[in-house]
Amino acid sequence: MTLAEFAVEQGKTHGAGFVDARLENTRSRSFILKNGIPELGSLDERKGIGIRLIIDGRQGFCSTNNLTKKALTRLIRRAASTARHSGKTSLAKAQPVKRKMHIKQKQKLFSVSPEENLSYLAELDSVAKGLPLRYFSFFMSQTDTVYASSEGAHIESSKPYVGLHTVFTVGKKVTMQRHMEKVSIGGYENVKKWCFHEALAGEICALTKNIEKGTPCPKGNIDVVASPEVVGIIVHESGGHPYEADRILGREAAQAGESFITLNMRGKAIGNSMVDVVDDPTVRNSAGYYQYDDEGVKARRKYLMKAGRINEFLHSRETAGSLGIRSNGSARASAYNREPIPRMSNTFMLPGTHKFDELLDGIKKGVFIKSFMEWNIDDRRVHQKYVGNEAYLIEDGEITVPVRQPVLELSTHTLYRSIDAISDKVELFAGTCGKGEPMQGMPVTMGGPSIRLRKIRVGR
Amino acid sequence: MIRLLIKELERLGADDIVMSLHTFTETQIKFVNSVIATTKMWEDTSYRLFFAYKKRLISTTLQHLTKSNLKATASSLVSFAKALQPKEDYFGIAEGSFNYKTIRDTYDGSILDLDSQAPDIVKSAIVAAKPTRLGGVFEYGTGHTHLLTSNGVDAETRGSSYYLSMRALAAKDASAHEVRAGCMLKHLDAEKAAKDASRTALLARDPKGIKLGKYDVVFEPLAFANLLDHVGNAASMFSVEAGLSFLAGKHGKKVASDKVTIIDDPLIPNGVQSTPFDDEGVPTRRTEIIKEGVLKNYLFNTSLARKHGKRTTGNAGLVCPRPWNVVMKKGKYNKGELLKKTGKGLLITNLWYTRFQNYLTGQFSTVPRDAIFIIEDGELKGAVKGIRVSDDLPRMLCSVVDSSNESRQIMCWETESPVISPAVSVKDVNITGSK
Numbered sequence: 001m002t003l004a005e006f007a008v009e010q011g012k013t014h015g016a017g018f019v020d021a022r023l024e025n026t027r028s029r030s031f032i033l034k035n036g037i038p039e040l041g042s043l044d045e046r047k048g049i050g051i052r053l054i055i056d057g058r059q060g061f062c063s064t065n066n067l068t069k070k071a072l073t074r075l076i077r078r079a080a081s082t083a084r085h086s087g088k089t090s091l092a093k094a095q096p097v098k099r100k101m102h103i104k105q106k107q108k109l110f111s112v113s114p115e116e117n118l119s120y121l122a123e124l125d126s127v128a129k130g131l132p133l134r135y136f137s138f139f140m141s142q143t144d145t146v147y148a149s150s151e152g153a154h155i156e157s158s159k160p161y162v163g164l165h166t167v168f169t170v171g172k173k174v175t176m177q178r179h180m181e182k183v184s185i186g187g188y189e190n191v192k193k194w195c196f197h198e199a200l201a202g203e204i205c206a207l208t209k210n211i212e213k214g215t216p217c218p219k220g221n222i223d224v225v226a227s228p229e230v231v232g233i234i235v236h237e238s239g240g241h242p243y244e245a246d247r248i249l250g251r252e253a254a255q256a257g258e259s260f261i262t263l264n265m266r267g268k269a270i271g272n273s274m275v276d277v278v279d280d281p282t283v284r285n286s287a288g289y290y291q292y293d294d295e296g297v298k299a300r301r302k303y304l305m306k307a308g309r310i311n312e313f314l315h316s317r318e319t320a321g322s323l324g325i326r327s328n329g330s331a332r333a334s335a336y337n338r339e340p341i342p343r344m345s346n347t348f349m350l351p352g353t354h355k356f357d358e359l360l361d362g363i364k365k366g367v368f369i370k371s372f373m374e375w376n377i378d379d380r381r382v383h384q385k386y387v388g389n390e391a392y393l394i395e396d397g398e399i400t401v402p403v404r405q406p407v408l409e410l411s412t413h414t415l416y417r418s419i420d421a422i423s424d425k426v427e428l429f430a431g432t433c434g435k436g437e438p439m440q441g442m443p444v445t446m447g448g449p450s451i452r453l454r455k456i457r458v459g460r
Numbered sequence: 461m462i463r464l465l466i467k468e469l470e471r472l473g474a475d476d477i478v479m480s481l482h483t484f485t486e487t488q489i490k491f492v493n494s495v496i497a498t499t500k501m502w503e504d505t506s507y508r509l510f511f512a513y514k515k516r517l518i519s520t521t522l523q524h525l526t527k528s529n530l531k532a533t534a535s536s537l538v539s540f541a542k543a544l545q546p547k548e549d550y551f552g553i554a555e556g557s558f559n560y561k562t563i564r565d566t567y568d569g570s571i572l573d574l575d576s577q578a579p580d581i582v583k584s585a586i587v588a589a590k591p592t593r594l595g596g597v598f599e600y601g602t603g604h605t606h607l608l609t610s611n612g613v614d615a616e617t618r619g620s621s622y623y624l625s626m627r628a629l630a631a632k633d634a635s636a637h638e639v640r641a642g643c644m645l646k647h648l649d650a651e652k653a654a655k656d657a658s659r660t661a662l663l664a665r666d667p668k669g670i671k672l673g674k675y676d677v678v679f680e681p682l683a684f685a686n687l688l689d690h691v692g693n694a695a696s697m698f699s700v701e702a703g704l705s706f707l708a709g710k711h712g713k714k715v716a717s718d719k720v721t722i723i724d725d726p727l728i729p730n731g732v733q734s735t736p737f738d739d740e741g742v743p744t745r746r747t748e749i750i751k752e753g754v755l756k757n758y759l760f761n762t763s764l765a766r767k768h769g770k771r772t773t774g775n776a777g778l779v780c781p782r783p784w785n786v787v788m789k790k791g792k793y794n795k796g797e798l799l800k801k802t803g804k805g806l807l808i809t810n811l812w813y814t815r816f817q818n819y820l821t822g823q824f825s826t827v828p829r830d831a832i833f834i835i836e837d838g839e840l841k842g843a844v845k846g847i848r849v850s851d852d853l854p855r856m857l858c859s860v861v862d863s864s865n866e867s868r869q870i871m872c873w874e875t876e877s878p879v880i881s882p883a884v885s886v887k888d889v890n891i892t893g894s895k
């Protein structure tokens with residue numbers, strides 16, 4: 001019997017009708033390089049268990065890294081006692097699964113030496129060497145999890161994670177800044193696929209040109225072409241978050257907020273009928289990849305927006321249970337010591353049929369926004385702002401000169417209704433999504449094809 | 461066990477060894493739609509270790525250190541260190557030993573026995589907030605830290621904390637948020653906080669759009685704390701060196717109006733993050749970051765201080781110095797007088813989603829959340845919705861007109877480190893929106 005199964009049995013002795021446990025062991029290695037100087041190397045191993053129990057319909061959660069049976073017995077007794085104060089909860093039914101899952105690594109992460117990790121960072125730093133302010137962090141980990149439940153589920157999984165983040169400043173008197181991030185779930189072979197050197201060099205060159213040659217951005221109601229990166233943040237913020245069922249049901253009201261969407265809005269038209277937005281955890285090697293969620297429910301693609309209409313919400317067993325439906329496998333916990341809640345995974349707009357150049361056709365004067373820096377949205381996901389970083393003027397169907405900081409500040413309804421053309425090539429971008437309390441930073445991707453937005457307000 | 465590992469690492473050639481044992485236990489009651497939804501409990505014990513090996517810096521967290529795995533652990537960490545490159549601008553940790561001040565009101569043993577009363581505290585808040593719908597969390601816990609270094613530090617502290625965060629919702633677009641945080645339960649006024657949130661949420665019903673442009677704005681403590689949190693982080697020398705600070709290159713210069721004095725104070729009673737020593741065991745002290753508008757100090761650990769020819773401010777972070785409790789000095793007017801002096805403008809009660817276009821220039825935007833009111837003739841006249849603050853943080857600090865004579869200790873979803881802020885009035889704030 002694993003410690004996870006021991007915890008499940010302990011919960012049952014306190015009268016719990018449902019217990020599940022996630023026993024997790026994460027081994028990690030990371031490095032920080034700042035302005036070419038190696039700041040720190042870290043080597044960590046974290047083991048712990050998170051246990052959820054429902055007694056007479058009332059829910060409690062507890063976690064510890066003291067992995068003795070004695071400590072677990074005492075903690076579960078305390079959690080069982082406190083859970084009795086909770087209101088009633090009913091989890092949606094789920095098929096208990098018994099599986100062992102390992103993600104293939106052609107080159108195992110921890111077979112790569114620290115020297116090789118640092119040499120990779122040093123090579124990247126040399127690309128940015130002319131910049132006075134540059135910061136790189138590299139992180140890799142291997143998480144082994146045993147999930148067990150009182151319903152008989154037993155899932156053993158092993159998840160390798162590798163990621164890189166940089167923030168750098170271009171220019172001296174006038175400056176521009178840029179964040180870039182890459183994450184893969186898989187082996188070290190993915191690091192080579194990032195082609196980060198080329199991407200970094202391209203970004204530095206583009207921002208330098210923007211500083212040197214950028215012209216003021218035109219203002220007013222004009223046509224905008226948004227790149228996959230910008231489409232990614234748009235769909236994450238206003239095409240993903242509002243579809244999280246816990247927000248719709250008020251469970252995040254005091255934290256990440258609620259949603260403009262209500263339960264009776266399924267089927268309501270919200271965007272152009274050519275727009276489909278999906279959340280898909282099954283994209284291999286992506287930051288949001290998983291086969292079973294953290295409640296043991298099989299992952300699948302969800303159409304959040306289908307043909308421009310609100311279609312499906314992201315559910316945990318708790319939110320699905322409150323609506324009398326099945327979970328669609330969207331419950332995630334950032335670590336063993338966090339409760340699983342509905343989260344995005346890989347959220348993106350599906351491709352259309354246009355070539356990129358066709359999006360530019362017919363635009364007399366407009367703006368192409370390739371990357372962004374500042375963005376935000378209100379907590380009901382209606383009013384959003386995106387400020388372009390690398391951006392260009394479109395004149396008579398051609399991309400011409402760089403423009404400075406185009407600002408999109410518009411409502412969700414206006415945004416999705418203004419889309420009139422979608423390109424045929426999707427790109428995904430890694431990010432960390434924040435939700436829950438205590439905060440659960442969750443690796444996700446966001447993306448889509450390039451899109452054209454007709455006659456939307458561009459400011460600044 | 462800590463001493464044994466330090467000794468073994470020294471034997472293997474490591475120096476500047478800082479090791480600490482942290483234990484904490486915490487409970488959270490989460491309530492949703494005026495009902496307790498779940499309870500959560502955490503128990504955690506871990507060793508944190510930092511050391512240098514010929515200027516190569518290593519950090520690690522160890523959870524299961526035993527006599528039998530100690531030598532192997534030390535050996536593998538030193539092997540890892542040997543693979544790294546030296547940090548040439550590293551200048552060591554502090555030399556102990558030190559004497560530490562006792563900080564009043566940072567430990568309340570009654571929090572250990574709160575499990576039986578905590579649900580009633582939450583339920584009384586829920587009742588007090590009626591007729592509004594209440595959501596939030598009530599957290600409480602205790603922690604203990606024992607820190608030793610190879611340079612003679614042996615320091616120990618314990619603390620307790622509570623945190624009540626509540627959002628009252630009167631309608632889909634009318635809400636208000638109140639938080640209470642501290643160490644001593646005697647300061648917790650859950651029912652009053654719930655009533656305040658409820659009253660403000662009810663007042664915020666039927667919000668309207670407004671003409672966009674420049675407004676004089678009074679920010680409630682919860683709102684302004686969000687911005688002060690960014691000022692505190694910008695004061696860290698690590699942020700300055702990484703290009704993540706609008707305070708870079710401004711030492712001794714005017715960076716805010718005369719009305720702005722911002723202090724990092726790790727010694728305040730009832731301060732959630734008050735601590736007698738920092739992460740390398742240096743005794744903490746009050747540090748003026750901005751005094752009457754002039755940037756007086758960045759926040760340093762020992763190594764960064766030596767690099768820049770300064771004294772440590774007791775803000776380690778062994779890699780990244782950080783503020784403990786960011787405190788903005790109070791003004792002389794009560795909130796009513798502050799509104800009257802403002803005359804015409806906006807009252808913003810909460811902010812979230814603060815994001816920067818450029819950390820060096822401080823160009824940013826943030827979204828007013830919950831109740832927003834129009835101020836006319838010093839009175840609140842109707843609620844507002846759908847606006848955003850799109851401005852420069854340095855410009856806003858230079859445009860601070862006044863602050864209230866009452867402060868509140870703020871921790872919340874986006875302001876995870878404590879900030880003690882009064883209400884603050886700022887002139888000509890740029891208000892944008894989706895129209």
